[in-house]
Amino acid sequence: MAATIARRYITNTGAPAGSAGGGFIERIFISDLGAASPVTVNSNLSRVDGALIALNESGTAPQADARSIKASGTLTVVNTQNFADTETVTIDAKTYTFQTALTDVDGNVLIGANADASLANLVAAVTLGAGSGTTYAASTTLHPTVTAAPGAADTMTATAKTGGTAGDSIATTETSAQASWGGATLAGGKDSTAVAISYTSPGDDNKAATLELFGAL
Secondary structure, rough: OOOEEEEOOOOOOOOOOOOOOOOOEEEEEEEEEOOOOOOEEOOOOOEEEEEEEEEEEOOOOOOOOOOEEEOOEEEOOOOOOOOOOOOOEEOOOHHHEEEEOOOOOOEEOOOOHHHHHHHHHHHHHHHHHEEHHHHHHHOOOOOOOOOEOOOOOOOEEEEEEEOHHHHHOEEEEOOOOOEEEEEOEEEEOOOOOOOOOEEEEEOOOOOOEEEEEEOOO
16 A cells, blocks of 8 residues: 655744754655555755654654754864964954953953953854953944854854855954964855655554654745
């Protein structure tokens, strides 16, 4: 007996972490699976960011994850050194300038007691976190294309806000004698791709499976 496939499209209010957030879930119900025959389902979404497979039986199905990946890069301060006055870090088109005495110019960042403290101040400046007017200039605006987070000792990770290979073109530079980026640009971005999911039933006509695909119509 051939498998019966029904589709339903609903607004996606809970996209998987890291998904590009296309806004829709394509919920696909498969029933009458037949005698251990594979069923391949192609999504009708224009872009698929992720897939979940909920089985109502003991059969097996491969996990399919086609969501986009955000490019990232790491800034490292070496040899437990620190930034010097007027040294800069530039991410995309926005420049941050380290200062021993903070002045209120967009992108100015106070040099901390050590590298970790300085990087924490830089993260706050990129994300507009706590410390506006004290650890970074009050006039600083939110970085338009990346977010940032502290990494392991004396490191900071910048991550593109949007998933995909476009993030691999975000330039990362610095003028510091003590710090360096892992590359001239962010790296590791991946575009979302369409998926085809193949499911093989254990051979019971009354069994069914449900697929949920996250993406955009």
